[in-house]
Amino acid sequence: ARLGLTEAIFCGSKSAAQIEHILDSVGPTLPLLLTRLEPIKFDELPARLRHQLDYDRLSHTAILAGPPPPTGDAAIAIVSGGTSDAPVAQEAGRTLAFHGHACTMIEDVGVAGLWRLLERQALIGRHRIIIAVAGMEGALFSVLGGLVALPIIAVPTSTGYGVTTGGMTALHSALGSCAPGLTVVNIDNGYGAACAAIRILNSQRARKGDGQG
Amino acid sequence: ARLGLTEAIFCGSKSAAQIEHILDSVGPTLPLLLTRLEPIKFDELPARLRHQLDYDRLSHTAILAGPPPPTGDAAIAIVSGGTSDAPVAQEAGRTLAFHGHACTMIEDVGVAGLWRLLERQALIGRHRIIIAVAGMEGALFSVLGGLVALPIIAVPTSTGYGVTTGGMTALHSALGSCAPGLTVVNIDNGYGAACAAIRILNSQRARKGDGQG
Amino acid sequence: ARLGLTEAIFCGSKSAAQIEHILDSVGPTLPLLLTRLEPIKFDELPARLRHQLDYDRLSHTAILAGPPPPTGDAAIAIVSGGTSDAPVAQEAGRTLAFHGHACTMIEDVGVAGLWRLLERQALIGRHRIIIAVAGMEGALFSVLGGLVALPIIAVPTSTGYGVTTGGMTALHSALGSCAPGLTVVNIDNGYGAACAAIRILNSQRARKGDGQG
Amino acid sequence: ARLGLTEAIFCGSKSAAQIEHILDSVGPTLPLLLTRLEPIKFDELPARLRHQLDYDRLSHTAILAGPPPPTGDAAIAIVSGGTSDAPVAQEAGRTLAFHGHACTMIEDVGVAGLWRLLERQALIGRHRIIIAVAGMEGALFSVLGGLVALPIIAVPTSTGYGVTTGGMTALHSALGSCAPGLTVVNIDNGYGAACAAIRILNSQRARKGDGQG
Amino acid sequence: ARLGLTEAIFCGSKSAAQIEHILDSVGPTLPLLLTRLEPIKFDELPARLRHQLDYDRLSHTAILAGPPPPTGDAAIAIVSGGTSDAPVAQEAGRTLAFHGHACTMIEDVGVAGLWRLLERQALIGRHRIIIAVAGMEGALFSVLGGLVALPIIAVPTSTGYGVTTGGMTALHSALGSCAPGLTVVNIDNGYGAACAAIRILNSQRARKGDGQG
Amino acid sequence: ARLGLTEAIFCGSKSAAQIEHILDSVGPTLPLLLTRLEPIKFDELPARLRHQLDYDRLSHTAILAGPPPPTGDAAIAIVSGGTSDAPVAQEAGRTLAFHGHACTMIEDVGVAGLWRLLERQALIGRHRIIIAVAGMEGALFSVLGGLVALPIIAVPTSTGYGVTTGGMTALHSALGSCAPGLTVVNIDNGYGAACAAIRILNSQRARKGDGQG
Amino acid sequence: ARLGLTEAIFCGSKSAAQIEHILDSVGPTLPLLLTRLEPIKFDELPARLRHQLDYDRLSHTAILAGPPPPTGDAAIAIVSGGTSDAPVAQEAGRTLAFHGHACTMIEDVGVAGLWRLLERQALIGRHRIIIAVAGMEGALFSVLGGLVALPIIAVPTSTGYGVTTGGMTALHSALGSCAPGLTVVNIDNGYGAACAAIRILNSQRARKGDGQG
Amino acid sequence: ARLGLTEAIFCGSKSAAQIEHILDSVGPTLPLLLTRLEPIKFDELPARLRHQLDYDRLSHTAILAGPPPPTGDAAIAIVSGGTSDAPVAQEAGRTLAFHGHACTMIEDVGVAGLWRLLERQALIGRHRIIIAVAGMEGALFSVLGGLVALPIIAVPTSTGYGVTTGGMTALHSALGSCAPGLTVVNIDNGYGAACAAIRILNSQRARKGDGQG
Ligand SMILES: Nc1ncnc2c1ncn2[C@@H]1O[C@H](COP(=O)(O)O)[C@@H](O)[C@H]1O
Ligand SMILES: Nc1ncnc2c1ncn2[C@@H]1O[C@H](COP(=O)(O)O)[C@@H](O)[C@H]1O
Ligand SMILES: Nc1ncnc2c1ncn2[C@@H]1O[C@H](COP(=O)(O)O)[C@@H](O)[C@H]1O
Ligand SMILES: Nc1ncnc2c1ncn2[C@@H]1O[C@H](COP(=O)(O)O)[C@@H](O)[C@H]1O
Ligand SMILES: [Mg+2]
Ligand SMILES: [Mg+2]
Ligand SMILES: [Mg+2]
Ligand SMILES: [Mg+2]
Ligand SMILES: [Mg+2]
Ligand SMILES: [Mg+2]
Ligand SMILES: [Mg+2]
Ligand SMILES: [Mg+2]
Structure with missing residues (x-):
């Protein structure tokens, strides 16, 4: 977040085990964005983590502790x-x-x-x-x-x-x-x-x- | 002209001497289209040939014994x-x-x-x-x-x-x-x-x- | 069909669910051509749609409400x-x-x-x-x-x-x-x-x- | 200028004669930016045009009727x-x-x-x-x-x-x-x-x- | 080992059967390094060979009869x-x-x-x-x-x-x-x-x- | 000539001076084939060497002390x-x-x-x-x-x-x-x-x- | 065989069904070479054909009605x-x-x-x-x-x-x-x-x- | 020289004027290596600079205030x-x-x-x-x-x-x-x-x- 951009995890070249390890180490309260998370890899994660993640099957993104949906006019x-x-x-x-x-x-x-x-x-x-x-x-x-x-x-x-x-x-x-x-x-x-x-x-x-x- | 398309001479990879040789061998009455004839190469041709050719410096084409300009609606x-x-x-x-x-x-x-x-x-x-x-x-x-x-x-x-x-x-x-x-x-x-x-x-x-x- | 060419659906990058959604929304009477529909994806479609489609396993095309086979000399x-x-x-x-x-x-x-x-x-x-x-x-x-x-x-x-x-x-x-x-x-x-x-x-x-x- | 960006003339693929023609047709009062104008091509332009142009030999740009140099803090x-x-x-x-x-x-x-x-x-x-x-x-x-x-x-x-x-x-x-x-x-x-x-x-x-x- | 570099077996384009054949022919006492050995291919090897190999799933390398871990300052x-x-x-x-x-x-x-x-x-x-x-x-x-x-x-x-x-x-x-x-x-x-x-x-x-x- | 093929000199990346140096060092009696010898480079060679060479402007080859023209049926x-x-x-x-x-x-x-x-x-x-x-x-x-x-x-x-x-x-x-x-x-x-x-x-x-x- | 080279069937882009069809149409007595026949595709062929073919799993080639092994010095x-x-x-x-x-x-x-x-x-x-x-x-x-x-x-x-x-x-x-x-x-x-x-x-x-x- | 490697000037994309400017600004006593200095560009430099430079026409390098030739066994x-x-x-x-x-x-x-x-x-x-x-x-x-x-x-x-x-x-x-x-x-x-x-x-x-x- 040093540049006002919250760090994102590119999952394309990581195993489910590695992703699990990263999620466990950051803890559940830090907002976190995961990209390129294939459905098959998401399904391999333990249920405990899957339930914390807001996963979107179309874009292959998952969000942990994200903000409420943005409102107001879109810029x-x-x-x-x-x-x-x-x-x-x-x-x-x-x-x-x-x-x-x-x-x-x-x-x-x-x-x-x-x-x-x-x-x-x-x-x-x-x-x-x-x-x-x-x-x-x-x-x-x-x-x-x-x-x-x-x-x-x-x-x-x-x-x-x-x-x-x-x-x-x-x-x-x-x-x-x-x-x-x-x-x-x-x-x-x-x-x-x-x-x-x-x-x-x-x-x-x-x-x-x-x-x- | 076997396919209803009059043969064209691609001059891009021919020397002025070779082009002169081709023009002399076909004779001045056959309609002939020359393409990719750089101005510098055209200028190297003997005056006798240059005068027979309808040369266009924009498109680098030359026409020998071509037809009159087409008339009527354009298709x-x-x-x-x-x-x-x-x-x-x-x-x-x-x-x-x-x-x-x-x-x-x-x-x-x-x-x-x-x-x-x-x-x-x-x-x-x-x-x-x-x-x-x-x-x-x-x-x-x-x-x-x-x-x-x-x-x-x-x-x-x-x-x-x-x-x-x-x-x-x-x-x-x-x-x-x-x-x-x-x-x-x-x-x-x-x-x-x-x-x-x-x-x-x-x-x-x-x-x-x-x-x- | 604005250009006299009936719209075709390129299925190469669509899921079976998306194709089902498109077919349902156009209705069964519009003639429709589907291209790049892999056999495996065709087989995933519900039987109701599969029966309406004229599917060709060689070309991976499917036709909905197509015309009768053309007759006469081929141009x-x-x-x-x-x-x-x-x-x-x-x-x-x-x-x-x-x-x-x-x-x-x-x-x-x-x-x-x-x-x-x-x-x-x-x-x-x-x-x-x-x-x-x-x-x-x-x-x-x-x-x-x-x-x-x-x-x-x-x-x-x-x-x-x-x-x-x-x-x-x-x-x-x-x-x-x-x-x-x-x-x-x-x-x-x-x-x-x-x-x-x-x-x-x-x-x-x-x-x-x-x-x- | 329809998008708030004054039109620029890309001279890389134009002859000096073509550039002269364009400059003459727009008239000397319209602000105009010319890019990729090689020194050798600039030098081919008639003196009358060269004197109207603010030419920069490093960037190969020329400006016609440009604004005064911008002042104030740079954004x-x-x-x-x-x-x-x-x-x-x-x-x-x-x-x-x-x-x-x-x-x-x-x-x-x-x-x-x-x-x-x-x-x-x-x-x-x-x-x-x-x-x-x-x-x-x-x-x-x-x-x-x-x-x-x-x-x-x-x-x-x-x-x-x-x-x-x-x-x-x-x-x-x-x-x-x-x-x-x-x-x-x-x-x-x-x-x-x-x-x-x-x-x-x-x-x-x-x-x-x-x-x- | 002619150049002071012990020969390595590149397994990327070899079948498990070929690798088994090579390991059997060199005998278990020669130090040997195998690279690009996919987990799935490693798992196909007979148990007898798997037990002799020090296999690393991250790097896809296997070592046969390797030296003890190096000690001292790393160069x-x-x-x-x-x-x-x-x-x-x-x-x-x-x-x-x-x-x-x-x-x-x-x-x-x-x-x-x-x-x-x-x-x-x-x-x-x-x-x-x-x-x-x-x-x-x-x-x-x-x-x-x-x-x-x-x-x-x-x-x-x-x-x-x-x-x-x-x-x-x-x-x-x-x-x-x-x-x-x-x-x-x-x-x-x-x-x-x-x-x-x-x-x-x-x-x-x-x-x-x-x-x- | 170790393989029954007389050595050829590829002149494409050599200067006229270098070619002159090579020709002088081999002596005029060895049969020698020079390839990719541009006309402009050939013309830079001293007259003494040019006269010894059988130069062909079409193929950009030069032959020194070559054999007589081959006769008989072509294979x-x-x-x-x-x-x-x-x-x-x-x-x-x-x-x-x-x-x-x-x-x-x-x-x-x-x-x-x-x-x-x-x-x-x-x-x-x-x-x-x-x-x-x-x-x-x-x-x-x-x-x-x-x-x-x-x-x-x-x-x-x-x-x-x-x-x-x-x-x-x-x-x-x-x-x-x-x-x-x-x-x-x-x-x-x-x-x-x-x-x-x-x-x-x-x-x-x-x-x-x-x-x- | 018009050029003294017996025709070969490139199986890389043919289905097992297509290969079966070709083999049935040529009949079992014509010598035939099949290349790029993956083991998995070979295994899909009916037993009747598999038994006629001399298949080599290393090279992915199959031979039908081939000659006896060549003897004598190899050229x-x-x-x-x-x-x-x-x-x-x-x-x-x-x-x-x-x-x-x-x-x-x-x-x-x-x-x-x-x-x-x-x-x-x-x-x-x-x-x-x-x-x-x-x-x-x-x-x-x-x-x-x-x-x-x-x-x-x-x-x-x-x-x-x-x-x-x-x-x-x-x-x-x-x-x-x-x-x-x-x-x-x-x-x-x-x-x-x-x-x-x-x-x-x-x-x-x-x-x-x-x-x- | 921060890494024990004396800075070199890559002249390939610099004009003779720019090179002259650089040489003048560093002064004649700093050892300096110039690479990719084409003969034609070297010849454009003022005589005063050409005389200070040890120029090599084969490699297109020039050395300013270089060390004496190295002696001893080559490593x-x-x-x-x-x-x-x-x-x-x-x-x-x-x-x-x-x-x-x-x-x-x-x-x-x-x-x-x-x-x-x-x-x-x-x-x-x-x-x-x-x-x-x-x-x-x-x-x-x-x-x-x-x-x-x-x-x-x-x-x-x-x-x-x-x-x-x-x-x-x-x-x-x-x-x-x-x-x-x-x-x-x-x-x-x-x-x-x-x-x-x-x-x-x-x-x-x-x-x-x-x-x-
Ligand atoms: N096999 C095909 N190859 C190239 N373009 C196609 C093909 N099938 C459909 N299209 C084009 O793709 C467009 C449909 O794209 P889409 O809206 O993504 O289904 C159609 O309007 C066609 O122009
Ligand atoms: N240096 C440049 N690089 C890229 N695009 C340019 C450049 N200069 C002008 N253009 C664009 O090229 C257009 C002019 O092209 P033309 O009508 O051929 O002169 C302008 O509208 C600009 O959008
Ligand atoms: N036109 C050519 N094309 C390809 N290789 C050539 C040609 N002419 C000469 N050679 C080869 O280049 C070698 C000579 O290279 P060099 O020692 O640099 O003159 C000869 O031994 C030939 O094998
Ligand atoms: N492995 C191969 N690599 C290249 N060409 C092949 C190979 N096998 C067969 N062919 C050629 O492909 C032709 C057969 O093509 P097809 O009619 O599609 O089976 C033969 O006449 C061969 O010339
Ligand atoms: Mg990182
Ligand atoms: Mg021809
Ligand atoms: Mg569309
Ligand atoms: Mg334009
Ligand atoms: Mg080897
Ligand atoms: Mg050599
Ligand atoms: Mg064929
Ligand atoms: Mg620098």
Whole structure:
């Protein structure tokens, strides 16, 4: 928490035994976020721990001693292309909620149905930060970048096959976008996108507090 | 011309001497298309040949004994993202003209200024085939694919830098597009896109001639 | 269906529960095409849905409320190299049938047995559009492109090992072919090739209706 | 300027003649930013245009009818690793100045001399946004990300040789950083990093104006 | 043992039957190190062999007739970034112990928590050789290289996802580091790093023995 | 010459001064083959050496004290796709001649004009070894492999653009060919293909000499 | 068998049902070679077919109605680096035996124990063709190429991890070898190497028969 | 000099003006090493600076106020494959000399002529550290690693063409070597290899001074 971001445990490369060991050592009262916790690994944890964790099977995140659900107007919109991107969008949303930030989920607005995105342009514009989540060719990033003037954090996802397998095409589309000022995080990194948004919000808060700007 | 496509000379890997030799051997009356003929190489050719050639410095194409400019309504629209894509778009246009086909050039409709593209949607729809030319992240392909039901031949271009250097990102965006039914040719291959369009037009003509369909 | 192409559900990255949810929400009367539906995932669907679906285990496609089998002369030939390419060729064929188009399947004409392909040259030429399906080094695309003047849509497949693993070599062979005017879709994208063929057919129909050409 | 970002002309793939044409068509009073304008290309422009342009040989940027130099406390720090990164850092700085934003340049704080960076930690922390510019292995991004809680926009540069040639290693280091919440732009894209920072500042201003937060 | 390095059996690409065959043919008294022996493969070995082997489930190494645990001051420090790197660090440690060399394990000093590494700087400096183990973006290598003057052998690990999947980013960071004089071994090659350290120690011993220096 | 192959000097990475030094040290009577000697570098050599060398501007090879031109029936056919492949085909031919072997040059038989290749099938079959030279997508290799039962040594060339730039597509096509028993050398390595053919011929001669077979 | 090479069935991408179908259609008396037939797939075949097949679990090959084991002096040596390369070496050996050719297996002569290879130099030299099989960095190819003057067909294998995963490093080492005249087949392609050797032997036989050479 | 390694100036990405500025600011008495200083850039420096610099045109290094040439037995052997590797070998040698260390240069011992290397085995073994320099397929690294027990620092070079262009094959061969305990630096990084050797020597000296071992 040295940077105002509560430490998260990346479970992707840890065994259930190691995760159990970590949870036991931190104790049940510290708020803790676990990411990339596969259902099969979650089910291996002892019941005692499973009951303490708020586990979400879509995003593979678990929260220990998290805050109450955030309320009020959402400063952040999470805009995603298709249902295949839902796990990553949800990882971002859960990370935000864990840090006390509400968000608006705007789903299924892929570019193949451009009118669905255009219909939501005003809604999107009512936020302060956009997290955009898309796989395949990632055209959503450029279209959003040309439509709204807000900070946009692009999260390429690994959904796709053939040349889009693994997410490199979506990543490179985001980085090479003709729309100026997009920023990008690693493939499938919903957690990182949320942290980047929180850095921006914290920086704004600090400013308002000290009267600068 | 066995396939209804007049043979073209790819000059990219030939010396001026070799090109001179080829032109001398075919004789001045055969229609001939030369592509990838750099200005510096064109200038090395003997004056006698230079005067016979209709050379275009933007697209690096030269035409020998070509047909008169095509007239009438254009069946093909060439839609491109930015001025950097102009040489490739022009290579496609010159190849079409060489084969007697008119085209409509619709330029500077990149996705970063989406409204410019949307304003031209009706114009684009008045054609039978679309050749789409774009570099960088190639988002134009997906947006077009979601807007019009026509056959779309995507030509990724090599313009860009960093991750978009060389055109692989635009190529992969076209191939992995979430819009169904796009087809793609090699990077910078305006010539090939025009040939593909001619294959479609010829197939349609043959059909109408034989009363099928 | 905004583009004359009925929407398809890509099941590759959806769970059986999500697919069940989608099928229930669209209702049983809407024609629907499902692609990349693995047998194991199909078997997880409730019997009630399985009985409504026309499922094909070779191509991993399922059709809900599809049209009767198309009749009459086929405008499209699907030409493939080997039995390993059959699932992709079949995905293309099923997508065509779903949209009411017949096709001719011409299989096992890989280049290693060139005479088998040459023997079928006349048969292939009796169609208006060719969908070519091949893996490994994809030499079939260039040979076909040099033999017939029709529109050719190349579908590289991911069959192969070593340098041909995953289909990039077949893809690059199709894109870099010395035969002019080939067009290409993503690796294993039989669905997209069929959509591209339908775009061409629809464009031709529109034309004949309005007397242009 | 539709997004509050004045349009920039990317000159990397334009000839001097094309640039002259664009400048003549916009007229001399519109503020205009030109990027990637090589000295040799600048020198080809007619004297009449050269005199109107504020050209910077380090960053290869030119400004037409730009604002007076920004004054007051800088909200943005540009932190870079070595003198090879100076052109990219300067492109970011010039883009900011063109939009009226001051910045603090903190140079030569590469990780090989970690103490130089640690000595400037307090100075860096007095800003609201960090633009970090580094090539080679890009370790600077992770170190900064672990030291400060501010929004960090990483700009990988193409300086390096062998495995770091072209900037992919620095790019991947930034994207895969173990420090949470870094965001990244394309290799050498100082312009884009500045635009991203401006998006954040504008979003903060909008907020304060409308009393939200 | 011709080079003073006892032969090791790489079990990654061998069946349990082949490993059994090798163990039976060498006989139980020869010291032998087995690496990359998956637990599942170990469990397939006959009980008679399993009882002779000192198997370590973290590093997937097994030792037959190994020496007693090394005692005395450790000449080598193994410094690693996170718990995901523990198997590789342990493979290095076990290889050293098998050859009679003690080591100090310094774990969880990744760059995202730079102060944890700085606090251990003096401890690290009390050794003669550093083996550094890190995955993801591998920033640890450069930071260590700038902090200590000792020989550093970098072992990139394959932990990570997206652009860091498989370890190439960590590898390239180590090779392209701005800190001079780092050396590198293959991804996940804890065994090789230990061998490299032993080559250095043996060279030093030889020297002292023959009075040179 | 220890392997029956006279040593060749690869000049690609040597300066004219270094080449001069080598030629002076071997003396003028030793037969010597120089490859990759650019015209500009050849012209830098002192006249005294230039006059001793038999230099070929197409293949960039030079021969010192070579044998008289080989006579008699050629055992080797060099089959190439287009005029861009001529330099590499010629490097192979010159290497063969330098070692006393005749060859038949069969050019411009690329797959886009398949009939040109089929017309030469009988001619090709009158040889004992085929060296096949092709760039772009390298379909020639597979077609040849399916037509003739002879040993085929494929030389991919670097001619091409976009996805075929540099020769990797032609290389992978040759390696992944569906025709069984093709062998392959490095991109543009006409020299190596000739050496491979000579290894086969020498092995055959040895056999006949010792009465085996 | 049109090229003197009996057709082989590549089972890697075929289901047990498809293989059963092929075997039933060819009938039990035609000699047939099946490659890449995984044990699990072999076990799925009906007993009636399993009993007709000569199946080899090491190389994953099956032979139907094959010839008696070849006798007499072996013309071909198969030289391999380690036990991990045994399956590929064996695939080559089984393909040779299926075509009636004997071979000598020379195993475990990797370069890390150079003396083991040097001790077998004379034995290797008593053959007419060398098939060399090696994974990891493939240094064996260059060492062999420098030691013997015979035709060498290099088969890179996919054994390795980190940078050698999948066999590309061994492949590129073979192709880029400093030893002149090596030829190369696809990664793990023991079948293809055997076919290439048979092409050479057949070419030699034809020659001796017709008195040329 | 904080790590006992005098700071070096990498001139590859600096202009002559910048280098002049750096030299002027450090003053003429500080020992300074400049690397990657192209002859053309050196010639642009003012005569006053050129005269102070000890410039070496082979390795592109310049030394300011360097020590006298090192004398006595060399602890380090630099072993290289061909004359194309000489610049990199020399960069290593010059870096060592600048730090006061002698070295033995052993050149032209590439693996294609294995006997030349074997003849020098004893000479090589009389040193304490080996720096091995090789391009193309880098087989030299594995052969050396199997022959000598000393610490080996492999420097892959960028010499080669086709698959060996740029040095990645040599790099991967070094990293994936079957010989245990090789360490590797970046492509063409002679400077880094020398620094790594100096780290080892310094560590040994420290030890002997403090009586440990
Ligand atoms: N096999 C397929 N290959 C490529 N694209 C497909 C395939 N099947 C469906 N699609 C596309 O994917 C979209 C559906 O994506 P989704 O909304 O995630 O189901 C459809 O609109 C199609 O354009
Ligand atoms: N240095 C730069 N890097 C990335 N994008 C740029 C740069 N300079 C200008 N652009 C973008 O490129 C667009 C101009 O492209 P063009 O119309 O081809 O001049 C602008 O709208 C900017 O978004
Ligand atoms: N064009 C070429 N392509 C590949 N290898 C070559 C070529 N020319 C010469 N060689 C090889 O390079 C070696 C000479 O290298 P060097 O000692 O650097 O001149 C010869 O022994 C040949 O094996
Ligand atoms: N292990 C193998 N590696 C490479 N090619 C093979 C292999 N086995 C069979 N083949 C080739 O694949 C063809 C059979 O393909 P298929 O018709 O799909 O069974 C044969 O004609 C062989 O040329
Ligand atoms: Mg959808
Ligand atoms: Mg523009
Ligand atoms: Mg077949
Ligand atoms: Mg510096
Ligand atoms: Mg941790
Ligand atoms: Mg031609
Ligand atoms: Mg072994
Ligand atoms: Mg040499």
